[in-house]
Amino acid sequence: xxxxxxSPQSLHVQEGDSTxxxxxxxxxxFYALHWYRWETxxxxxxxxxxxxxxxxxxxxxxxxxxxxxxxxxxxxIKGSQPEDSATYxxxxxPLYNQGGKLIFGQGTELSVKP
Amino acid sequence: xxxxxxxxxxKVTEKGKDVELRCDPISGHTALYWYxxxxxxxxxxxxxxxxxxxxxxxxxxSDRFSAERTGESVSTLTIQRTQQEDSAVYLCASxxxxxxxxxxxxxxxxxxxxx
Numbered sequence: 259x260x261x262x263x264x265s266p267q268s269l270h271v272q273e274g275d276s277t278x279x280x281x282x283x284x285x286x287x288f289y290a291l292h293w294y295r296w297e298t299x300x301x302x303x304x305x306x307x308x309x310x311x312x313x314x315x316x317x318x319x320x321x322x323x324x325x326x327x328x329x330x331x332x333x334x335i336k337g338s339q340p341e342d343s344a345t346y347x348x349x350x351x352p353l354y355n356q357g358g359k360l361i362f363g364q365g366t367e368l369s370v371k372p
Numbered sequence: 373x374x375x376x377x378x379x380x381x382x383k384v385t386e387k388g389k390d391v392e393l394r395c396d397p398i399s400g401h402t403a404l405y406w407y408x409x410x411x412x413x414x415x416x417x418x419x420x421x422x423x424x425x426x427x428x429x430x431x432x433x434s435d436r437f438s439a440e441r442t443g444e445s446v447s448t449l450t451i452q453r454t455q456q457e458d459s460a461v462y463l464c465a466s467x468x469x470x471x472x473x474x475x476x477x478x479x480x481x482x483x484x485x486x487x
Contacts, residue, residue: 290472301376301463304475347415351472358403358467359428360476362415 262350264363271338278334279366281348285329290351297344338370378464378479393449393482397466408460454486
């Protein structure tokens with residue numbers, strides 16, 4: 259069984275706070291990790307695709323790091339804004355994968371209060 | 373450009389009826405995925421297509437579920453004899469290639485309610 263764990267399950271912050279959350283995945287069979295943002299009433303939107311140990315990606319105020327040896331990725335949001343409120347999903351792509359299955363975590367639900 | 377389109381956006385059906393969900397992927401995207409999210413749960417993989425073949429059907433919950441894809445275009449997910457546990461948001465996604473380096477582009481989903 260391949261488990262992808264995200265923590266915390268939910269997070270409430272004030273506008274302007276910086277925040278981070280974690281995605282844990284099996285380190286022994288890693289190929290790629292994806293991050294998505296899913297706003298209410300919209301479709302999930304890709305943020306990052308990461309494949310190399312030590313990868314760091316940035317998109318505006320959002321950045322992510324990847325540690326494939328220990329099996330975790332962090333997503334950081336600097337100076338949170340109300341429009342950042344969404345569920346953030348990570349998805350793991352195993353190396354030995356008969357198809358193209360991306361295995362999603364349960365998500366971290368972020369709420370940013372003005 | 374046009375994104376991934378799913379129809380219908382909402383479907384209410386009676387237990388025991390068959391339903392068909394449609395997905396129009398982004399033109400040129402060879403990979404197509406179906407996922408679902410039941411209430412309070414994460415995204416659950418159902419099936420993956422590469423072109424019109426399905427190398428991974430491992431997520432289909434039972435033989436009441438089937439899916440097909442025409443060429444590198446439209447896909448339909450069919451649920452026969454629907455049950456209440458089939459109620460979920462069904463999401464379709466497409467990508468340029470098998471999803472290692474290519475991000476998935478999702479549709480808005482079909483919300484299925486089985487009464």
